Amino acid sequence: MNKIKYIIPIILALYFVFPLYIIVLIAFSPAKYTIETLYQPLIFKGFTLNNLIFAFTQYDFIGPFFKSLAVATLVGVLAVIIGIPAGYGLSRLPDRVAYPALVLLLITNMVPGLIVAIPISAEFIRLGLFDSIPGLAFVQELITLPLATFILRGTFSAVPREVEYQAKIDGASSLKYFMDILIPVASAGIAAAFLISWMFSWDEFTYAIILSPIHPTLPIEIYVNITRGNLLAAVAFALVFTLPVIVLTLFLQKYLRGEYLTGGVKA
């Protein structure tokens, strides 16, 4: 039994890491060992940086990268800025009111993206938001804001009501209570809400391809390159594409334990 306990997670981990390994393999191997052979080896036979140099010099990579970065960051920031008051409000309502409100919020997540994206794109052209950074961020917010609100509500609910009363009795205004106590106490949940929103936007595809086709985000750029047969460029971009996610996850991993849904606050 004890061994199975280890074997199953290891198999699962390998299963998830394998595609990443293939990307690294193709990115750093000379093309003759990978996409140009019929039977591709699963181990490194040579090492080269030429693929990356080629990809980054021949294709416009910087544009999509920064577009993705800007959109994702805007989505994360907006989700936190709007999600904090929304989550706080819901955390202070009785459950029988708060739960239906949350379910209502999450309904947008049940509607297929395409159905939302097409009418919105028509409206956005009229509003001048089509193909813009804020435009795409606003639409992605449809998915991430309910999630962020849900997470933040859980976080705030875990802060005892008495702490707020105490702050008031101690003479603090509502703003002071928010800034000095509630936000710092809820920092784990806020980080989780930001991260989840950021990562969702970072590899979001449906809205991005419909609402921002002229100046695409990185996932769209990778997709376009794959469909055109520029596999080496696609692989190089994919590699760079995953790096920020890994860095951000490592950086914020102490906040990413299951408990963020219930708050992770110990009072």
Place this chain on the structure above:
Amino acid sequence: MIQLDDITKRYGSKVILNGVTEKIETGEFFVILGPSGAGKSTLLKVFAGIEKLDKGKIIVDGKDITNLPPEKRNVAMVFQNYALYPNMSVYDNIAFPLKVRRLSKNKIDEKVRNVAKLLGISDILNMNVTKISGGQQQRVAIARAIVREPSFYLLDEPLSNLDARVRFVARGELKRIQKELNGTFIYVTHDQKEAMSLADRVAVLHNGNFEQVGKPMDLYEFPKTRWIGEFIGDFPMNFLPGKELGLEEGIEIGFRPEWIKEGGELKGTVESVEVLGENVYAFCTVKDYRITILVRKTVDVGDEITFGVTKFRKFRDGKLLE
């Protein structure tokens, strides 16, 4: 002096506080005692300004504070779960009410250190409040309450989360601090032992009103109603129809377990026994009534005991006579 005038609070159609009227003197240790759900915490929240009143007035030293928000009332409070700010150190927790009032850094430092010394928490000032023991958390909460000079203090069962031994020590300390500060303490508890040992006066909250307000011993000796007699004391007061002792119809007698002598006109069968140190309490049935008495010898379940009542109070319709 705090005057409560016809304090009324409803939740929907449920009346929680039904016209509470009382005067609390400055420097008094005033304990509000009641079973859970009696509205004690609601009353305290009304004092603090967290709950709005439906009717009535609170006047502190001649000033009407009924409609002031909590941050303008200058009261201090200690919650049952202490409500410490989990993101701050012990020092910052105690300093918070002073920082909000924009005191100078030096003044804050001086006050915090003085209070910490008073409560014996000087050595943990830099620790995070989530990393200290329950007893220490309780001291920090009290320190935060007394660091400024509020017009009165509200304490919501602050000792109930401590284990028995620590609670005993903390009780004595709380009384000492109150005397030292000469502060007006309003203390809520469901533990009548705690109420008896701390209070200058105890108010028993029942059915949304103070059923009796008085010195602890008076509550024990002269419970105004049958309900209070049963609620106050380690064991409820015993009640028997007056005719058992040859009194007129319609009168009930109430007596404490220790107000008896062995051998007498009443006869009971022992149902169970509780030994508390040297004292043995026997739970008996006399006719169809359940009676608890204090006996000096060991008794067994099933024994027959005869006893006489040496002291009793008369009640009619559940209310104390005379």
